[in-house]
Amino acid sequence: MKSMSRRLPPLNALRVFEVVARCGSILKAAEELGVVRGAVRQQLAVLDAHFGMTLFERNGRRLELTEKGRSLAESVAAAFGILERAAMELEAAGRPKIRIGVPSAFAVWWLMPRLGALQAALPDIDLDIIPITVVEPLSRHPEFDAVIMGGEYRPSPDITAIRFMEDEFGPVATPELASRLNLNDGPDALGKATGLGIRSAPRLWDDWFAESGVPSRGFARLQQFEDLLLAIAAARSGIGVAIAPKTAVGDDLARKTLIAPYGFIRRPAGFSISFRTADASKKPFSALGEWLTLQGSLEL
DSSP: OOOGGGGSOOHHHHHHHHHHHHHSOHHHHHHHHTSOHHHHHHHHHHHHHHHTSOSEEEETTEEEEOHHHHHHHHHHHHHHHHHHHHHHHHHTTTOOEEEEEEEHHHIIIIIGGGHHHHHHHSTTSEEEEEEESSOOOGGGOTTOSEEEEESOOOOOTTEEEEEEEEEEEEEEBOHHHHHHHTGGGOGGGGGGSEEEEETTSTTHHHHHHHHHTOOOOOOSEEEEESSHHHHHHHHHTTSOEEEEEGGGSHHHHHHTSSBOTTOOEEEEEEEEEEEEHHHHTSHHHHHHHHHHHHHHHHTO
């Protein structure tokens, strides 16, 4: 009977393949791995020869995964993620540690104010919270054990997603700006305003117009920011109208720093936390999911 190890492609070639797939560039992969580009190309050629097919193809100057290459990349990233986490658990002398990728704005307005309660509820688990600006699925982040995301998300078979909180969102502005532009008279007044958009979530305004039933309209000016934190800060300064989740501006609404002239629309998709399916049933992960679900229910 043949050894199972003989069916595996060379692990070094797989590692190089994973880095190239993640970076999207042979040059960037070579820099991360500390080798020359020729060595990266050589390992990719080894892998192509092993499988008898091309895993990357050129699209102009861009290097893109083929359909089968994309499928392999997801599996390889998950496998190396499991190995990395196993190594970290050994180094931590058995104490479980969960690395969570969290959108920067959500971390600031919702998770961090509850961090003390979270650590008190899960005292035997080390939580490493890493803010992320561009929110991507867990399958693209082998370095994380979990990722929190907002909006509609359909996980792959090897990823389990737990929705823990609904979401409400709507336009917000300072009372002074709302009064000056007569925003309280109706959404038509938005055409005179500066709309504050978010590059990391470019469809938020489109979604609000579609889901609120308000006909889509242009702004006098549209100003884009890198993430939600900056857009909300700009709205507080009075330069325009931002679209924001209610949970992000709850304190502003209570202090009347900001108002929501058209209220908020509930989005059932809400927020979810994703685990790898192999981890989801483990006690540290299930406990984290249960805590988030309980906290989310308190927001309703």
